[in-house]
Amino acid sequence: MSIRKRTWTNGKGEEKTAWVVDYTDAKGVRRLKTFAKKKEADSFAATAKVEVREGVHVADSASARVKEAGAFWIASAEAAGLERSTVNQYRQHLDLHIVPLIGDTLLSKLSVPTIRAFEDDLRLKGRSPAMVRKLLISLGSLLADAQERGLVSRNAVREKSRSRHKGKDRRHERRQKGRLKVGIDIPTREEVKAIVAALEGRWRPLFLTAIFAGLRASELRGLRWQDVDLDKREVRVQQRADRFNDIGKPKSEAGERTVPIPPMVVNAMKEWKLAYSRPIVGKDDDNKPIREDARQSHLVFANGSGNVESLANIINRGLIPVQIAAGVSVATDKNDEDGNPIIAAKYTGMHALRHFYASWCINRPQDGGLGLPLKVVQERMGHSSVTMTADVYGHLFPRGDDADEMAAAERSFLA
Known part of the structure; x- marks a missing residue:
């Protein structure tokens, strides 16, 4: 793998300079990639050298565009026997949101900054935080399928999900959604x-x-x-x-x-x-x-x-x-x-x-409920984890520090 400087004169008589990375990919095919700055060429060469050694490098000319990879992804979902509703949701995500914004982008051009820009575009177009999260999950699944097909070497969505923004994004989404409220979301x-x-x-x-x-x-x-x-x-x-x-x-x-x-x-x-x-x-x-x-x-x-x-x-x-x-x-x-x-x-x-059923399971017997513990509520609801139950309904569980119990504790302490 080598990096060389290329100089030429354009039709206006102006001298131009570029940096060319000359290398052989994992399949033995010679590749040339041109950059405007030596720093960019050095960065690409360092990454490509590791990817070629590990056998995962995909050149731009061998990569596919997002919309082409999306068609393969939908076909894989159908072949895997996923429910029609799931496949239909994937197709809507692809056709209505992903393709219009980045459908013509090469998979090899997708990076964490590119995914962040895609995320920003979705928000600017009025997509809710929950929808943005679902679309990123779908895009990550699309890229994972493309990786298995050898169309791309990295999954920028998965790389982004490991970044420090993940927790912040989830907290922001929860703030936007808010807690379920009795009389508004939950019947009294x-x-x-x-x-x-x-x-x-x-x-x-x-x-x-x-x-x-x-x-x-x-x-x-x-x-x-x-x-x-x-x-x-x-x-x-x-x-x-x-x-x-x-x-x-x-x-x-x-x-x-x-x-x-x-x-x-x-x-x-x-x-x-x-x-x-x-x-x-x-x-x-x-x-x-x-x-x-x-x-x-x-x-x-x-x-x-x-x-x-x-x-x-x-x-x-x-x-x-x-x-x-x-x-x-x-x-x-x-x-x-x-x-x-x-x-x-x-x-x-x-x-x-x-x-309402969840709140009925949670409420104390003296309040007309069953007073069930969190784990039992999770089992009754059929949630995949206790965390899901706690995130959605945790605020409905009676607290041990309400006014009456605090007053009783105070009387006991001062007795």
């Missing part, structure tokens, strides 16, 4: 009581299970009768339905769990099982529908055809109308034909009920 006990009182028909067992078992919407939609043991009063989470209504495994290993259910849910389940609408499989001689025999493999909360119920139906036909009927609502800035404010449901997603 009074609101849940009103919702429970307003439940009827097919929505009663579904929402009672969501409120008092904490299942994710995907887990409710994938729940089978064979996973419900009414005698033992428990529900086993063994599968879930993704947003494409495909049945698959829970989100993580911890997602497979057994959750106890209270008598109210058991009774609602029994009533629902007796009235369970089995799928129509044909018509008899009198043109009346013939329904399939009830089987344990049937979905508990299936639609009228016996298939997976869509999340949109659960929210638009169940969650929102039930809240409005229960008075758990807010006035919007829009008016109806008579000039009255249009009323909307206060909580727009199923996860609000899951948040």
